[in-house]
Amino acid sequence: MTHPSPSQTLRQKINLSILLFPATFWLILFFLLPLLIVLLYSFLERGTYGGVSWVFTLENYQRLINPIYWGVLTRSLNLAFLTTTICLLVGYPLAFFIATRPPRWQNTLLLLIIIPFWTNFLIRIYAWIIILRNEGVINTLLQSLNLINQPLDLLFNSFAVSIGLVYGYLPFMVLPLYATLEKFDFSLIEASHDLGANDLKTLIRVVLPLTLRGIVAGSLLVFIPAVGEFITPDILGGAKSIMIGNLVQNQFLGARNWPFGSVLSIVMMAIVLVPILIYFRNSENSNQF
Amino acid sequence: MITSSLEKNQKLDRWTRIIGQRLLELTAILSIIFLYLPIIILVIYSFNESRLNAVWRGFTLKWYQSLFEGVAGQADIATQQIWNALFNSLWVGGISTLAATVMGTLIGLAMERFRFQGKSALEALLFLPIIIPDITMGISLLIFFSLLFQLIQTLTGVRLVLGLPTVIIGHIAFNISYVAVIVRTRIAELDPTLEEAALDLGANEWRTFYRITLPLIVPGIISGALLAFTLSLDDFVITFFTAGVGATTLPVFIYGMIKLSVTPAINAISTLMLVASLVILVSSLALQRQKT
Numbered sequence: 001m002t003h004p005s006p007s008q009t010l011r012q013k014i015n016l017s018i019l020l021f022p023a024t025f026w027l028i029l030f031f032l033l034p035l036l037i038v039l040l041y042s043f044l045e046r047g048t049y050g051g052v053s054w055v056f057t058l059e060n061y062q063r064l065i066n067p068i069y070w071g072v073l074t075r076s077l078n079l080a081f082l083t084t085t086i087c088l089l090v091g092y093p094l095a096f097f098i099a100t101r102p103p104r105w106q107n108t109l110l111l112l113i114i115i116p117f118w119t120n121f122l123i124r125i126y127a128w129i130i131i132l133r134n135e136g137v138i139n140t141l142l143q144s145l146n147l148i149n150q151p152l153d154l155l156f157n158s159f160a161v162s163i164g165l166v167y168g169y170l171p172f173m174v175l176p177l178y179a180t181l182e183k184f185d186f187s188l189i190e191a192s193h194d195l196g197a198n199d200l201k202t203l204i205r206v207v208l209p210l211t212l213r214g215i216v217a218g219s220l221l222v223f224i225p226a227v228g229e230f231i232t233p234d235i236l237g238g239a240k241s242i243m244i245g246n247l248v249q250n251q252f253l254g255a256r257n258w259p260f261g262s263v264l265s266i267v268m269m270a271i272v273l274v275p276i277l278i279y280f281r282n283s284e285n286s287n288q289f
Numbered sequence: 290m291i292t293s294s295l296e297k298n299q300k301l302d303r304w305t306r307i308i309g310q311r312l313l314e315l316t317a318i319l320s321i322i323f324l325y326l327p328i329i330i331l332v333i334y335s336f337n338e339s340r341l342n343a344v345w346r347g348f349t350l351k352w353y354q355s356l357f358e359g360v361a362g363q364a365d366i367a368t369q370q371i372w373n374a375l376f377n378s379l380w381v382g383g384i385s386t387l388a389a390t391v392m393g394t395l396i397g398l399a400m401e402r403f404r405f406q407g408k409s410a411l412e413a414l415l416f417l418p419i420i421i422p423d424i425t426m427g428i429s430l431l432i433f434f435s436l437l438f439q440l441i442q443t444l445t446g447v448r449l450v451l452g453l454p455t456v457i458i459g460h461i462a463f464n465i466s467y468v469a470v471i472v473r474t475r476i477a478e479l480d481p482t483l484e485e486a487a488l489d490l491g492a493n494e495w496r497t498f499y500r501i502t503l504p505l506i507v508p509g510i511i512s513g514a515l516l517a518f519t520l521s522l523d524d525f526v527i528t529f530f531t532a533g534v535g536a537t538t539l540p541v542f543i544y545g546m547i548k549l550s551v552t553p554a555i556n557a558i559s560t561l562m563l564v565a566s567l568v569i570l571v572s573s574l575a576l577q578r579q580k581t
Binding site: 019020023024028030031032035051096097098109113118121122124128129140144171198200230231235245258261273276 | 314522
């Protein structure tokens, strides 16, 4: 039993390849290969009717420096950072609150946070149109109270996009934060008090450092999808609040410049992958002791 | 002197603590309101008589009526389209969930139970679809299919176009990873002594898998499948780039409605989808509770 006979290992090998083959085949053919083609396309010249002509060039990458595209790039990063910061500022106290309730309450509160997630993303974003547009809930309310004469421009700008992003990704922040806070030993707070630290000092010196893992995980979970967003700026934003995702879409469906669109998606992928690699490297290091 | 300043400090501390508690409660309440208000408003306005304005003009069911008239087949084309889109969504969701669940479970088993060469590379390949931006995956499939179809046309003369099959292929590709992750957690939690016991009692590997391992990981497979189905129904971006003309799913249809005209009919269909997903959520929670 303990010494597998040669026939057994052969059978195991066959079993293993049956298990591995379908998914690996599918992912290589319909995920990895398409990505490699995107990488290839990013070095090709633009064709006349969409598509490409097979000439090597670096021109597509040079186009990134163009102030128009550079502006969109920095705006995407700014909006993603802003979203992450707001989510953290709101999400941390929220997660702290949930983690300090009695266990039964904790589950109910978590469920309350997750339920909106079960609504289609488009619909959740669309709901903000009803609230923010000129004839929307806020403007109608303010006008009927005679606080404003003309409707405020709340929709189709960066403000609306940030609200939509925070709304869409807040739960991504709360859940990992809750997971670390739930394991946090709250008697450490008392210990810190007994040793003479006040609340603020306790928060900064004890609670925050010990829940750093959750803060980093939550921030990544918000930042990564936010930077690649396409729907929220498309629906709630205007011409002056487009993000990389919209630019990519435009290059593929509007401007028909597939090579430049490929460059943009590779940049987007790099922005997403770099923080993740750093995160994994750090967590591997910290696991060692 | 020292004691009085200490007392003062403690008093101050008590106050900051009370204020801190209140602030915590306030953030919690405001966040929950923030999360729910848009959805509640959406539902309320699906019953509003007025077409454009946020002013309440009276209760009506006409927006729902406009959706359901499509069933009898006499309604205008728009309502018929909604039902087609719903049917397409369910079809794409069903097929892709089935395929992704089988493939994801198999590879999940392999990753948890075997050691082999190139495992870490495969690990990365499995992880990548989860973190890569949707739109990158969408456009890469668009390029891939257009190249592939060009190739097929020059080789065989057959002209293929984007449609439901290409959407399904894309959905399977992103769903495999999610199913694998969930199935793997379940396998990792499994008590290995149960399988060892079965082997000791004379069952062969296949029998052990079929009678012991599989039944034990079924809950994981079901949650994986549920997640895959939800993600598939919810997906807009990848579908948008791989659908072409005539393969409209519900999210793509809703996107078109939002971009072209904002009518309360969208609120009505959104409310119905909301109710449907709540029913699924509640029943799956009830199922879970029954099991434990």
